[in-house]
Amino acid sequence: MDRILLSHGGGGRQSQKLVRELFAKHFANHTLDQFGDAALLDFDFRTPSPESRVPQLAFTTDSYVVRPLEFPGGNIGKLAVCGTVNDLAVSGAEPLWLSCGFIIEEGFEVAALERIVASMAQTARDANVSVVCGDTKVVDRGKADGLFINTAGVGRCISKKSLSPNSIQAGDKILLSGTIADHGIAIMAARKELTLETPVESDCAALNELTNAIMEVAPDTRCMRDPTRGGVAAALNEWVENTDTGITIEEGAIPLNESTRAVCEMLGFDPLTVANEGKLLAVVPTAESKAALKAMQSHVLGKNAAVIGSVTTDNPGKLVMSTSFGTTRIVPLPSGELLPRIC
16 A cells, blocks of 8 residues: 555545554554444543443544535535534434534635534534534635535443444344435435436434434444445444354345435445445344334334344354345445545
């Protein structure tokens, strides 16, 4: 690896290689080495025996470089708030506070900036979080493609245990909160100015109410993830890579909007690898899976939720899909970058 490529930001194998072999090598510590959506912290984080500590706070950060800045179903501001809230929520935390940093290109329209900031504020209010600090930088014309946003978030851990892929057990059920690939296809259609008979909107949404509903009825939930860059395929592969368990999913059980399916088929995209910004995956013990599914389907953001598969001792370290043709295929960790600047 001599140069950084767009594929290093795609959420797949190249991203994982960059994070683990460069950043994690230099920043290594027990908290970072968990590779969660958020760091789970307590106030004795420097003491020995970290496995015995109870997490109290969750902390996460993310940067947003989506193009176009405004798209069907949202904009870069809404995306920034939802993305950070969701990383906290799927880590088992109640999101509380956000920071936001703006890198603005000289010449950017003030009216567009105000629309984006107003959208961020409304999304934060809807998610019951507060933007409590921030920063603004302006760079030369042509140096920032309009606007980049960084957000960080702090939340209070709800669960007394860490939600971790390490707790996954054979027999657990895989739940998905709704239709996949809508965000990535909405961005692609807006970028390419495609005219669709039935327009596709981004699924961009804050998921903290939905995660609360799941944990209330399924207190032994193993782990959750919002499958953003790299999609469902990346999230599920990361859970079982280098373990003695595998995951089997059913193609026919995966919710997918017909318009999204049509665009994916037309352009050769695998919906499993396309980004989402308002969906979550959850691994739940079989005994709690019916209650968790009912709770998800009772929420507006989970009305299309489904059980899409299970954890198994077959094919350890692999994600396998049973297809609608009665065959099976291995779904690998995505490689390359189908659509850069997706979030």
